[in-house]
Amino acid sequence: MSGFSFGFSTDDVENFDKSDSTSGANKQLQWFPAKELTFDSDPLLPSSYLHSRGSVQLEIANSEEVLKLVSENENSCAKAADSVHSDLVPAFYEGGLKIWECTDDLLDFISRPIFKEKLQNSKVLDLGCGSGAIGIYCLLSGASEVHFQDYNEEVLKFYTRPNVTLNLFGDNVTDKVKYFAGDWSSFADLMKNYKYDFIFTSETIYSQECYPKLLKIFKNHLNDSGEIYLGAKTYYFGVGGGTRLFESALEKEATLKSEQVWKCDEGLHREILRITKAITSLGS
Numbered sequence: 001m002s003g004f005s006f007g008f009s010t011d012d013v014e015n016f017d018k019s020d021s022t023s024g025a026n027k028q029l030q031w032f033p034a035k036e037l038t039f040d041s042d043p044l045l046p047s048s049y050l051h052s053r054g055s056v057q058l059e060i061a062n063s064e065e066v067l068k069l070v071s072e073n074e075n076s077c078a079k080a081a082d083s084v085h086s087d088l089v090p091a092f093y094e095g096g097l098k099i100w101e102c103t104d105d106l107l108d109f110i111s112r113p114i115f116k117e118k119l120q121n122s123k124v125l126d127l128g129c130g131s132g133a134i135g136i137y138c139l140l141s142g143a144s145e146v147h148f149q150d151y152n153e154e155v156l157k158f159y160t161r162p163n164v165t166l167n168l169f170g171d172n173v174t175d176k177v178k179y180f181a182g183d184w185s186s187f188a189d190l191m192k193n194y195k196y197d198f199i200f201t202s203e204t205i206y207s208q209e210c211y212p213k214l215l216k217i218f219k220n221h222l223n224d225s226g227e228i229y230l231g232a233k234t235y236y237f238g239v240g241g242g243t244r245l246f247e248s249a250l251e252k253e254a255t256l257k258s259e260q261v262w263k264c265d266e267g268l269h270r271e272i273l274r275i276t277k278a279i280t281s282l283g284s
């Protein structure tokens with residue numbers, strides 16, 4: 001598979017677009033519905049490496065090997081991405097088969113001492129998890145429940161779940177962990193009234209089309225005292241989203257507020273936003 005580029009044109013994805021007969025920019029993408037995945041056998045464990053970020057060290061499956069495994073299926077998301085030389089095929093493959101930069105920023109951030117206590121017995125959603133590195137770190141830090149959500153079933157099966165096993169081998173985490181594939185919009189519906197103490201999400205705001213779906217999850221699935229940490233680039237060249245645009249969308253939501261808690265101005269600018277419930281005059 002060729003290098004990930006985060007650049008794509010909608011024409012490139014013609015073959016993989018599961019849309020109706022309309023063409024060009026007006027195509028309506030059809031997103032896979034959300035579902036919980038269950039597994040009845042142990043995961044296949046590819047070779048792995050020690051992924052180090054500050055004081056965090058995680059055993060992570062070798063991406064290239066995972067890609068090869070996933071590509072054995074002719075209709076796989078990885079094959080589709082490879083054939084259009086991109087890491088994104090909208091609504092077909094959303095880039096979860098590698099670790100993106102902002103995951104490392106978030107790992108660094110939540111390894112600060114203040115999170116040690118906060119994460120104890122917490123309910124965590126690793127939203128758009130890819131490797132699952134953040135959720136795995138939370139499990140290792142005492143979270144009582146971690147839900148791993150990724151758009152692609154193959155990512156969860158061949159990358160996230162093996163990574164969970166590689167790091168928590170021997171610990172019985174079956175009761176603490178759930179995996180969910182599919183689109184954010186129907187994920188919000190599937191989870192009904194379920195609330196999390198923490199929602200972590202990294203490199204998930206590149207497409208403005210998805211902002212209403214993300215906001216639906218943020219609004220409906222965060223405990224009143226819960227916190228969302230969003231790691232992202234200030235601007236995603238080629239795809240158009242970014243932190244300022246996301247903040248503008250969020251400002252229209254009376255029930256949420258956000259603050260920038262970390263930034264890096266080197267290279268492609270990156271940030272971490274902390275999003276919490278806003279206290280309104282009605283006290284909600």
Ligand SMILES: C[S@@+](CC[C@H](N)C(=O)[O-])C[C@H]1O[C@@H](n2cnc3c(N)ncnc32)[C@H](O)[C@@H]1O
Pocket residue numbers: 031094095096097098099100101102103127128129130131149150151152182183184185201202203204210213
């Ligand atoms: C660029 S990847 C980032 C993966 C990982 N968070 C990281 O930082 O390494 C974007 C992730 O967002 C998720 N995603 C994007 N759009 C989605 C959608 N509409 N519904 C569900 N998940 C989506 C995919 O699961 C994908 O793994």
